[in-house]
Every structure is written in structure tokens, then in C-alpha cells.
Amino acid sequence: xxxxxxxxxxxxxxxxxxxxxxxxxxxxxxxxxxxxxxxxxxxxxxxxxxxxxxxxxxxxxxxxxxxxxxxxxxxxxxxxxxxxxxxxxxxxxxxxxxxxxxxxxxxxxxxxxxxxxxxxxxxxxxxxxxxxxxxxxxxxxxxxxxxxxxxxxxxxxxxxxxxxxxxxxxxxxxxxxxxxxxxxxxxxxxxxxxxxxxxxxxxxxxxxxxxxxxxxxxxxxxxxxxxxxxxxxxxxxxxxxxxxxxxxxxxxxxxxxxxxxxxxxxxxxxxxxxxxxxxxxxxxxxxxxxxxxxxxxxxxxxxxxxxxxxxxxxxxxxxxxxxxxxxxxxxxxxxxxxxxxxxxxxxxxxxxxxxxxxxxxxxxxxxxxxxxxxxxxxxxxxxxxxxxxxxxxxxxxxxxxxxxxxxxxxxxxxxxxxxxxxxxxxxxxxxxxxxxxxxxxxxxxxxxxxxxxxxxxxxx
Numbered sequence: 001x002x003x004x005x006x007x008x009x010x011x012x013x014x015x016x017x018x019x020x021x022x023x024x025x026x027x028x029x030x031x032x033x034x035x036x037x038x039x040x041x042x043x044x045x046x047x048x049x050x051x052x053x054x055x056x057x058x059x060x061x062x063x064x065x066x067x068x069x070x071x072x073x074x075x076x077x078x079x080x081x082x083x084x085x086x087x088x089x090x091x092x093x094x095x096x097x098x099x100x101x102x103x104x105x106x107x108x109x110x111x112x113x114x115x116x117x118x119x120x121x122x123x124x125x126x127x128x129x130x131x132x133x134x135x136x137x138x139x140x141x142x143x144x145x146x147x148x149x150x151x152x153x154x155x156x157x158x159x160x161x162x163x164x165x166x167x168x169x170x171x172x173x174x175x176x177x178x179x180x181x182x183x184x185x186x187x188x189x190x191x192x193x194x195x196x197x198x199x200x201x202x203x204x205x206x207x208x209x210x211x212x213x214x215x216x217x218x219x220x221x222x223x224x225x226x227x228x229x230x231x232x233x234x235x236x237x238x239x240x241x242x243x244x245x246x247x248x249x250x251x252x253x254x255x256x257x258x259x260x261x262x263x264x265x266x267x268x269x270x271x272x273x274x275x276x277x278x279x280x281x282x283x284x285x286x287x288x289x290x291x292x293x294x295x296x297x298x299x300x301x302x303x304x305x306x307x308x309x310x311x312x313x314x315x316x317x318x319x320x321x322x323x324x325x326x327x328x329x330x331x332x333x334x335x336x337x338x339x340x341x342x343x344x345x346x347x348x349x350x351x352x353x354x355x356x357x358x359x360x361x362x363x364x365x366x367x368x369x370x371x372x373x374x375x376x377x378x379x380x381x382x383x384x385x386x387x388x389x390x391x392x393x394x395x396x397x398x399x400x401x402x403x404x405x406x407x408x409x410x411x412x413x414x415x416x417x418x419x420x421x422x423x424x425x426x427x428x429x430x431x432x433x434x435x436x437x438x439x440x441x442x443x444x445x446x447x448x449x450x451x452x453x454x455x456x457x458x459x460x
Contacts, residue, residue: 001188001447004031005243012247013172021144021167024247028147032112035153039111046081047143050074050121051136054128058135071129075122082118085110090314113153115311117146119278124160126282133161141167150243154236156254156274159281163249170248180245182436187238189439190408192446195232198224198405201398206364210373214384216391218377220398225364226357227405230259233272252277259409262348263340264328264355275311279304294334301333302326312363317371321362328355 008027015023033040053074060067085108092105124145127133136142145167151158205213205221213221237254244251258270268276280289287300302323309322332340340348358375365371376382407413421432 009246020247021140024149025140025144025147028144028149028152031149032147032152036112039109039114042081042111043117043147044143046078046118046121047146048139049077050125051139051142053077054125054135055137057125057129061131067129071125074125078118078122078125082114085114087310087314116155116157117152119157119275120146120160123157123278123282127159127161133164136160136164136167148244148249150247150249151237151240151251154233154240155272156237156240156251157278158251158274159278162252166249170250172246172248176245176248180242183242183245184239185242185436185440185443187235187240187242188443189235190231190238191235192443192450193439194401194405194408195228195235196446196450198398198401199228199232201394202228202364205394210370210377211382211384213377214388214391215377215380215386217388217394218374218384220391220394222357222361222364222374222378223402224398226259226360227402227409229360229363230255230409231405257409257411259353259356260349260411261352261356262345263332263352264325265332267352267356268325268329275308279308283307298330298334301330305329316368317362317365320368321359324359324362 004027008023011027012020012023029040029044032043036043053070056070057067057074060070089105089107092103095101096103124133124136124142128135136145145158145160145163148158201224202221205217205224208217210218234255241251241253252274254272254274256270256273258267261267261270284300284304287303288296289300290297292300305322305326306319307322308325309318309320312318312321343351358378361374361378362368362371365374373382377384380386417432417435421430424430424432
């Protein structure tokens with residue numbers, strides 16, 4: 001933040017237009033190599049191969065069979081690389097368990113961000129094949145798109161079609177740069193001041209034996225995680241969008257206050273928007289979407305959500321988490337739609353958040369057994385105490401933070417800051433700038449004392 005970013009921005013802005021993407025590419029490769037000194041070569045190799053295969057797809061467009069074969073080969077190649085690093089151990093482990101075998105395998109470290117940049121590459125390959133975008137003959141531009149460090153390791157997933165023109169024609173302005181700085185600081189504050197602090201409560205509770213915690217402690221723990229994952233992941237997206245603006249890019253929004261939703265369907269329109277958009281455009285719609293018979297619609301829903309869960313990790317918890325949402329969305333679409341339309345908003349909100357919180361338990365748990373035992377405690381099925389001294393202590397020491405998190409989960413504060421910035425835009429001292437300066441100061445103070453601040457979605 002105080003070395004790499006300023007140096008990169010300086011080099012970027014002093015470079016002529018023709019070299020800006022090259023500067024961005026080199027900086028992004030350095031950024032990635034700093035954390036993945038070996039896997040950066042894997043990413044570079046993937047870029048070169050996909051760049052060449054996309055050109056072959058375009059050049060053989062007049063030969064349908066050959067074009068389709070190259071396209072399928074490219075998809076298989078990318079999915080295979082992702083599958084090998086992310087799912088090989090999962091499959092071998094399950095085969096050993098089911099067939100009582102002892103196939104040896106050595107677990108591999110997962111390349112940071114491989115799920116994100118693989119999906120970006122796939123969006124480009126599919127769109128080239130479908131002739132939705134022109135093939136990119138400039139390998140620097142293509143590599144800059146794939147490796148762009150603001151969103152490389154944890155999204156949002158940037159589809160090539162949304163950024164195609166910006167690779168050549170974007171405009172950097174003082175206004176856009178200022179908006180980017182504001183958004184970046186918002187993300188920093190959400191991550192360091194909010195997500196990290198509330199995450200400590202979940203870390204403490206999840207480490208405890210489920211047989212000894214009270215019902216209130218269990219609820220406080222998983223609610224803490226519910227806030228942690230939102231403020232952690234949306235913080236990264238804010239930072240990525242802000243950094244993008246500093247370099248002249250406009251990335252799509254990835255979150256739209258999902259915790260104000262009044263249905264699970266609405267929640268998934270507001271949460272991780274770029275992933276939902278990717279699955280809708282490249283899986284759900286090609287399968288027929290809503291334009292097919294009801295049985296096929298149901299199939300499409302469950303295929304998409306099984307894949308969504310599996311995308312998040314090689315673990316049965318994630319698959320169950322995905323299917324859990326598949327069931328909920330199926331019920332809302334085909335059973336509860338008319339009932340929800342007549343239900344008061346506050347009831348719909350409580351209903352939505354209850355199922356979302358339960359869903360996060362499966363997402364956060366290391367194994368299914370822990371999740372089920374924890375769930376029993378939450379819903380009075382374990383015989384545990386309802387309230388104990390530990391629960392009251394956790395509530396007392398975190399109540400103010402919980403209130404702040406609830407407020408910041410709504411658009412109220414953002415609107416206040418926006419109105420404040422507009423009202424005092426011509427004043428020498430704008431109160432909103434003072435607030436952002438204070439947030440940056442507090443974040444820096446925290447970061448000085450903490451050397452390890454991982455984003456939760458780095459592991460995906």
C-alpha cells in the first residue's frame with residue numbers, strides 16, 4: 001500500500017498510452033509472484049496457450065467441426081488445470097474411502113486466485129467462440145486482462161466482454177482517481193477495522209467444543225462469521241473496484257447490500273454478483289434457463305448450484321452448501337412465490353437472514369460433523385445451556401461492534417457520505433474527506449501491529 005501501489009501508479013501515469021498496459025502487466029506479474037513465485041509461471045503458461053488457442057478458434061471459424069474441436073480442447077485444458085490443483089486430492093480421497101483403497105497422493109498448494117482467473121479466461125474463450133467479442137491479437141492486452149492485480153486473487157470476476165473496449169480506450173481522470181481512492185479506503189476500513197475484529201469472535205467460538213457452548217454463544221459466533229465474510233469479501237471487491245478506477249477501469253459491482261434482502265433469491269442477486277452472472281450466462285442460460293419445461297428448469301437450478309458449491313472448494317461442505325441454496329431457490333420459485341408476495345417485509349427479512357446464517361455455518365465449517373453438531377446447539381437439540389457467562393461476556397464486549405455492522409450492512413451510511421460530499425464539494429475542508437482520512441489513519445495503525453491479514457476468499 002505504501003511501496004508497491006505508489007510506485008506502480010507513478011510508473012503508470014508517466015508512461016505513454018501505448019505502454020500503460022505493459023506497465024500494468026509487469027506490475028501484476030510482480031504482485032502475483034510476490035505471493036506465488038512458482039505458480040506465476042503456471043498462470044503465464046495458461047495465458048500464452050489460451051491466447052494462441054483463441055486465435056486458432058477465430059481463424060478456423062469457417063470450418064465448424066475444427067473450430068468446435070479447438071474450443072472443446074481449450075475448455076477441457078482450462079478446467080483440467082483447475083481440477084488438478086483444486087480437486088485431485090478430493091477425488092482420490094473419496095475413491096480411497098469408498099473402495100477401501102490406499103492410492104497415495106501428495107496434496108498441492110492451491111495457486112492463489114486460480115478459480116477467479118480461470119473463469120475470466122473461460123469467459124473470453126466462450127465469447128470468442130460464440131463471436132460475441134473480437135479475438136485479442138495483442139498478447140499484452142490479453143495478459144493484462146487476465147493478470148490485472150486489483151482483482152486478480154479474489155475477484156470480482158471480470159468478463160472479457162465488459163472490459164474489451166477499456167483495454168484500449170479507457171480514460172484516466174482526476175475525478176475517477178479520487179472516486180477510486182475513496183472506494184479503496186472504504187474497502188480497507190471494512191476489512192481491517194470491521195471484518196478482522198468481528199472475525200475474532202467466530203475464531204474463538206468455532207475453536208470451542210460444541211458440547212460445552214451455550215445456545216446464545218453458538219448464535220453469536222455464527223452471526224459474527226456472517227458479518228465477517230460479508231465485510232471481508234465485499235471489502236476486497238471495494239478495493240479492487242477502487243484500484244481499477246485509479247487505473248481508468250470500471251469493474252462491475254460485486255455486492256449490493258445483500259443483508260437487506262427479503263428473499264433468498266434476492267440475496268443471491270445482491271451477493272457475489274460477478275460469480276452469479278458468470279454461472280447464469282455460461283451455465284444456466286446455455287442449459288435452457290427458464291425457457292424449458294419445469295423439470296428441466298429444476299435440473300438447471302440444481303446443476304448450477306452444485307457447481308457453485310463445488311467451485312468454492314473441494315469439500316462436501318461446499319457441495320451441500322450449494323445444494324442447500326438450490327433447494328431454497330427451488331422452493332421460492334415453485335412453492336413460496338405467491339406466499340412471499342403477501343408476507344410483510346420484516347418477516348421476509350427475518351426468514352431470509354435465518355436461512356443465510358444457517359447456510360454460512362456449512363460454508364465456514366471444516367467438516368460436516370462440526371456443522372451438524374453446531375446446528376443442533378443453535379436449535380436447542382443438544383441439551384446445552386441456553387445462556388452462560390461466556391455468552392454474556394461475548395455479547396457485552398461485542399454489542400457496539402454488532403450495532404455498527406448492522407448499520408453498515410445497509411446503504412444508509414454510504415448515502416450520508418455521498419450527500420455530505422456533494423453538499424461540501426466546494427468547501428476547503430470537506431467533512432467526508434476528514435472521515436476518509438481518519439479511516440486511513442486507523443487502518444494504518446492497525447496494519448503496523450498486524451503482519452498477516454488474509455482475505456477469506458484467497459483460498460478459492
